[in-house]
Amino acid sequence: xxxxxxxxxxxxxxxxxxxxxxxxxxxxxxxxxxxxxxxxxxxxxxxxxxxxxxxxxxxxxxxxxxxxxxxxxxxxxxxxxxxxxxxxxxxxxxxxxxxxxxxxxxxxxxxxxxxxxxxxxxxxxxxxxxxxxxxxxxxxxxxxxxxxxxxxxxxxxxxxxxxxxxxxxxxxxxxxxxxxxxxxxxxxxxxxxxxxxxxxxxxxxxxxxxxxxxxxxxxxxxxxxxxxxxxxxxxxxxxxxxxxxxxx
Numbered sequence: 001x002x003x004x005x006x007x008x009x010x011x012x013x014x015x016x017x018x019x020x021x022x023x024x025x026x027x028x029x030x031x032x033x034x035x036x037x038x039x040x041x042x043x044x045x046x047x048x049x050x051x052x053x054x055x056x057x058x059x060x061x062x063x064x065x066x067x068x069x070x071x072x073x074x075x076x077x078x079x080x081x082x083x084x085x086x087x088x089x090x091x092x093x094x095x096x097x098x099x100x101x102x103x104x105x106x107x108x109x110x111x112x113x114x115x116x117x118x119x120x121x122x123x124x125x126x127x128x129x130x131x132x133x134x135x136x137x138x139x140x141x142x143x144x145x146x147x148x149x150x151x152x153x154x155x156x157x158x159x160x161x162x163x164x165x166x167x168x169x170x171x172x173x174x175x176x177x178x179x180x181x182x183x184x185x186x187x188x189x190x191x192x193x194x195x196x197x198x199x200x201x202x203x204x205x206x207x208x209x210x211x212x213x214x215x216x217x218x219x220x221x222x223x224x225x226x227x228x229x230x231x232x233x234x235x236x237x238x239x240x241x242x243x244x245x246x247x248x
Contacts, residue, residue, distance in 0.1 A: 001055040001146065001168075003046045004103060006113035006125070007074050008036035008089075009067035013118065019217045026217070028066075035070055038114025042174040044184055045144060046112055047078045053146070056080050058106065062089045062098050068200060075195035076187030082200040091210035096128035101206050103133055108169070109149075115140055115173035126173035135169040142177030 011017065011031045018027040035043070049055040059074040060083040061067045071082040083106075085098045103111055111133075116123035130137035136151075138144075142161060143154035151170055154163045156177065187195070229237045241248045 001049065001053065001110060002106065002108045003049060003055050003057045003110045003112060004106060004108040005039065005043045005046050005057060005059045005074070005079065006099060006111065006129075007039050007043070007059045007061045007071060008114065008117040008119070009033050009061060009063055009070040010036045010117050010119045017219065019219075023217050024215070033066075033070060035073060036114050036117045036119075038116060038118070038173075038175050040184055041176060041178040042112035042114060042172070043074055043077060043079070044179045045174065047185065048179070049110075049146065050078065050080075055110075058083060058108075060085070060099065060102050062087060062095045062205075064088060071200060072195050073187055075198045075200070076191040077185045078191065079198075081198055084200065084202050085205050086202050087205035090214070091212050092122045092124040093128055093212075094208045094210045096125050096132055097208035098205055099125070099129050100132040102203070103129070110146065110151075110168060111135070111171040112144075113171065113173055115175045123173075126171055130171035133169065133171065135171050136166045137171045137173075138164060138166065139173040141172040141174045144172060144174075144178065 010033065012034050015031045019025060020027045043059065046055070046057045050057050057079045058081045059071060059079045061071055062085045064086065067084060071084060075082055083102055085102065087098065089095050111129065113126040113129065115126065126139060127137060138153040138155055140156040141153050142156050145152045149168045151166050151168060152163065153166065153172060154161050156175070227240065229240065
């Protein structure tokens with residue numbers, strides 16, 4: 001089984017986010033980038049298939065040279081090879097078309113993507129990729145088993161989960177639950193050294209025009225001041241909730 005894991009290069013959630021050029025460009029100065037958490041769950045599951053079933057695992061990113069350290073981390077975790085499509089990931093549909101070309105050329109049976117990246121939260125690439133490939137698709141995936149060409153997956157739904165049976169070729173949008181957080185892997189020294197010897201292939205993009213463009217970014221408004229009410233002053237609390245907060 002050949003597996004391709006889609007890796008997004010995203011800011012660490014502890015990073016301070018700022019914008020430049022009139023809030024039209026993301027300021028990367030001082031920002032630490034990591035593997036998208038939803039993709040990390042998928043990569044760990046792919047490692048299980050590699051170790052238990054002999055699957056081969058490649059990782060792919062659509063982005064510039066600045067994303068290569070993130071791909072190298074994925075290689076250090078255990079991926080066999082990495083692919084970078086040399087174009088900025090500015091539009092979900094354009095990204096899906098680039099990934100579809102990689103999947104078709106590589107003959108992959110299973111594509112594991114995160115359900116969304118934590119930077120733009122578009123949540124559209126896995127579904128569009130499956131559509132372009134005419135492959136089966138399971139989103140919000142929290143469990144995946146593959147036997148031969150048959151797959152069983154569970155996905156999160158409102159108030160519970162749904163288990164489905166399907167077949168390869170398959171694209172999933174994975175998330176927390178696909179593996180336990182305690183199973184996520186940290187590269188060790190041996191993995192880091194081996195990653196330097198593994199192939200990282202840079203592909204030029206196919207012609208795929210972007211259908212959307214980010215016009216402006218806006219950070220959430222700062223939180224207002226907190227009003228403290230004495231525990232014995234219930235009337236004042238009720239008055240504030242009713243007349244000021246208007247929640248009762």
